[in-house]
Amino acid sequence: MDSFLTELLWVLVFSTFFTCIASCPSVCECSPNGIVTCIGSNIIDTPKQLPTHTYKLQLALTNMQVINERSLEKKELMLRFSLTFSHLHTVHPQAFRVAPQLKSLQLSDNDLSAFDARVFSPLVTLEELHLNRNQLETIPAELFQGLIALQDINLSQNKLSSVPSGAFRGLRNLEILNIGSNYLKTLSPTIFHSLINLNKLSIHKNKLERLEAGIFDGLVNLEYLHIHSNVIATIPPEVFWSLRNLKNLTLSNNQLEFVPERSFYNMPKLSKLTLYNNPLVFLPDELMGHMPGITEFYLYATNLITVPGNLFANMSGLQTLNFHFNDVLSDLPPHLFCCLPQLQKLSLKSNNLQQLHPQHFSRLNKLDILLLNNNTLKNLPENIFQELGQLTMLDLKANELKNLPEDIFTSNTFLKVALSENPWDCTCSIRGFARWIRQNKHVVLDGQDVMCHTPKYQILRTLDSLHDEELNNCNVTTVTPSCTQGSSPTTPSATEAATSHRAQTSVEADQTSFTYDISPPFYDMLVEEQGLNFVHHNYISGWVYVWFLPSNAVLTGFLAFSHVLLVATGFFLILCNMYGIHLLSKRVEEIKALYVHI
C-alpha cells in the first residue's frame, strides 16, 4: 500500500516536471505551479508555446511594442497577464477578444499613450487593471464600461489632464482607485458616485485647485483618502461627512489657508490626518470631531499664529503630536494640551514661542519627549514641568533663556535636558541654577556647550564652572528669589512677576542691577571701549585681569607687524652693539701693538 502511494507521488511529480521542461520557452522560467516569467530584450511577442497549466504569464524588460489580436490566443487557462518595463505603445482594439477569461492585466511602465474606447470590453471578469507609469494624456469615457468585476484600477503616473465624468460609472465592485501623479486640474463632482465599495482612493500629486462639493458622497466604505500634494485652496463644508469609515486622510502640501468648521466631524475611526505644509492662517473653533483612534497628528509649516484652545480636545488617543516649524506660531492657549492622556511625544520645536503658561503641560502625565528647542523662549514658569514625572528628554536648546529657576527640574526624575545656545546671564541671579547644573552634570546632555553669554568677562565660561563664591557678592535685597539661599516655595504669580521683571531689566543687568555688601571688585562695573570685542580674563589672587583684543583684522595685522618690527629692531641693535664692541676691541689691540713698537 505504502509503496504504491510513493510510486504514484513520484509519477505525479515527474509528469509535472516533464511537461514544464518540455514546453517552457528558452527565455522563460516556468514554475511547477503555473507561473511563467519571461525577461529579455529579445522578446518581441508572447511565447507561442507555454506549459498547458500556465495561469500567470509575466513579461518584463522586453522589446514587445504591440499586443496584436493574436498575442494572447490559445492561452485559455491564463488568468493573469503582465507586460511591464517594456516599450509597449499599441494595444490592438481586438487584442483581448481571445482572452476574455483574464482576471488581472498589468501594463505598467510602458509607452502607452492611447486606447481604443472598447479595447477592454471583452474582459467582463477583469478584477485588476494596472496602467500606471505610461504616457496616457486622456482616456475614453467608455474605457471601463461594463467591467463590472473590476476591483483595482491603477492609472497613476501618467499625463492625464482630465478624466471623463462617467469614466468609473457602474464600477460597483471597485475597491482601489489610484489616479495620483497626473496633471488633473478638476474632477467632476459626480465622478466617484458609483463607487460604493471603494476602500482606497488616491488623487494626490495632481494639480487640483479645489474639491467639488459632494464629490465623496456615498463613499461609505472608504478607509484611505490621499489628497496631498495638490494646489487645493478651498474645501467645501462637510465634504468629508459621508466618509464615516475613514482611517487615513492626507491633506498636506496644498494651498489651504482656511478649513471650514467641523470639516473632520463624523470620522470616528480616523487614525491618521495630515494637514502640514499648508499656508493655514486660521483654524475654526470646532474642527475635529470625536476621533479617539488617532495616534499621530502633524501640523507643521503653516502660517498659524495661534490655534483654538480645544483643537486637540477630541483627539484623545494621540501619542505623537508634531506641532512644529510654524514660523509665526507665538501663542498657545493655556489648556491646549488638556485632554491628551496618551501623549508620549510632543514636538513644539522651531515655532516662535516666547512664553509658556505654567499649566501648559500639567496634564501630560505620560509625556516622554518634549521638544521646545529653536523658539524664542525668554523664561519659564517655575512649576511648568512639575507633573511630567515620565519625561526623559527635554530640549531647550536655541532659545533666549538667560536664567531658570533652581528647582524647575526637581520633579523630573528620569530627565535628560539640552540647554546650549541660550544667552545665559552669569550674574549673581544665575547662582541657584548654576548650582543645580553643577550638582546634576549627568542630566545635562550638552554641559560643555552651556555657556555664559553675559556679562562680557564671563563669556566662554560654562555654567557648571561657576562657583557660589564668585556669585556671593550679590546684594540679596535687590536680586530675584532664585538667587536667595534655599529659596522658599514661591507662588507662581510671584515667580512670574519676578521673571518678567528680570526679562525687562536684563539688558542693563550686568552693569547696574547689583550692588555689593563688601568692597566691590571692579568687574560688574566694567565699562567697555568701542571696537574692542574679544575678551579674555584671568583670576589671580582675588583679582580679575581683563584683556581686550581688537577683533578688527587690519588693526590686528598692524599690531602684529609692529610687534615683529620691534623685536627685529631690538635684535638688530644688539647685533650692532656686539659688532661695535668687536671693532673697538680690535682697535684697542692695534693701538696696543703700536705702543709696543714705539
Ligand SMILES: *[C@@H]1O[C@H](CO)[C@@H](O)[C@H](O)[C@H]1NC(C)=O
Ligand atoms: C499604483 O501605481 C503606483 C505608481 O506607479 C504605485 O506606487 C502603487 O503602489 C500602485 N498600486 C496601487 C494600489 O496604488
Ligand SMILES: *[C@@H]1O[C@H](CO)[C@@H](O)[C@H](O)[C@H]1NC(C)=O
Ligand atoms: C494609514 O496610516 C497608518 C498610520 O496611522 C500607516 O501606517 C498606514 O500605512 C497608512 N495606510 C495607508 C494605506 O495610507
Ligand SMILES: *[C@@H]1O[C@H](CO)[C@@H](O)[C@H](O)[C@H]1NC(C)=O
Ligand atoms: C468633539 O466631537 C463631538 C462629537 O463629534 C462634537 O460634538 C464636539 O463639538 C467636538 N468638540 C470640539 C471641540 O470640536
Ligand SMILES: *[C@@H]1O[C@H](CO)[C@@H](O)[C@H](O)[C@H]1NC(C)=O
Ligand atoms: C529654527 O526655526 C526656524 C523657524 O521655524 C526655521 O526656519 C529654522 O530652520 C529652524 N532652525 C533649526 C536649526 O532647526
Ligand SMILES: *[C@@H]1O[C@H](CO)[C@@H](O)[C@H](O)[C@H]1NC(C)=O
Ligand atoms: C543693598 O543695597 C542697598 C542700596 O543699593 C542698601 O541700602 C542695602 O543696605 C544693601 N543690602 C545689603 C544686605 O547690603
